[in-house]
Amino acid sequence: MKQPLLSIQNICSGYGSIQVLHDISLEIHTGEIVTLIGANGAGKSTLLMSIFGEPKITQGNIFYEGVCLNQLEPHKIAQQGIAQVPEGRRIFPAMTVEENILIGTTPIGPEHADKDKEDVFSLFPRLKERRNQRAGTLSGGEQQMLAMARALMARPRTILLDEPSLGLAPLVVKQIFEILKDITSLGKTIFLVEQNAFHALSLAHRAYVMVNGRITLSGSGAELLDNPEVRNAYLGGKTQRPLNP
Template identity: 65%
Template sequence: MSGPLLAIDGVSAFYGNIQALKTVSLDVNRGEIVTLIGANGAGKSTLMMSVFGNPRAREGTIRFDGRPIAHLSTHHIARLNIAQVPEGRRIFPRMTVFENLQMGAALTGGDTFDADLERVCTLFPRLKERLTQRGGTLSGGEQQMLAIGRALMSRPKLLMLDEPSLGLAPLIVKQIFSTLADLNAEGMTIFLVEQNAFHALKLAHRAYVMVNGAITMTGSGRELLAKPEIRQAYLEGGRH
């Protein structure tokens, strides 16, 4: 299939009468890491959630793998090989690590479960040591690893992550971003929403900047890292 894997074109979305997204256009090509950066409240998470239909795009189109999806229900969209790692991780705290990973594999039919589990445990050896432990007893970094691992168990074509570095120690942040680079090297397409602009732009092939619900700038990760206005707005004292 030619064309972007995810194509967002002229999307506007609202919460009641408040316009959260203003004719946003953004593409994620196969095999890319695309990052969306912006201040807290800029509309980054709203854009990611609009891909899953909540909130719905009131104007514009969203296509995944060439197919319009803006009219589909959230559970139908989840079956299209898109996996989301939400802000705040949202693992199942009372379930064990193993059970959380089973939940991630629910859409695959289970035929590849053992191979997928082995892959996740290779990516995150810490999880392998804690398979029988309840998710809620893990550290914040381990919970983020589990949230990513759970998403990978569904064998997604597109992995979307919302603020994966939020609240984590700098060393763990480096590990998470290193793992994302490894996944991309294996061919995984990644769409990343991040406030940690330094790490996100270093990782990204391409990046977009969002201000007040609108895209204000785009370019390669390196191009945006080099721009004085980006450094001033997002990177001053921010090399985490």
């Protein structure tokens, strides 16, 4: 069996004396979309941040392409080929769209910036139209696209996304998830943390459920969509029609 691209092995993490993650293990293989669902406060964002080195894990190991990330600083982790799109997008509102995008080259330098910028503009034509506009004047959906475009500028092989649908209208949410499929078609691997369980599980190859800092279920996206426990907890007890497969 092929070795996973990202392997998280029995990790614990938290903030000071507060332990948030308890003995977490999961793996992600090249080209997959893997999602992690769970209620607000379950520890999902802490897991993504722990992969990126802040907070540091207190137990276990994180390997990426066989390299142990445990003691690496976040900028060194980014240089391994991992990019993060944080919850709340965290764009620079006073800077232009193009300036925000170019900041994404920080981990790797500007050598490929011109070519890569045009590539992300092809993926996000709306951002090209607004390239000279201040980022803070964009809509919520456009700001999410900008955060994703900025991440792509680091030429990552793996993208960690934290709640990309947060605060967006349903039609915009559907558009964002369609873009995620386009990104994987470019050869990227995605680890998606998301409260919108229906969209996330419809999109994912595999999925995990987190409750109170522990992984309680795992399986394919389709299996968890059909799981009565998941339906009752995250889908209002309903069987819904997936997005276009």
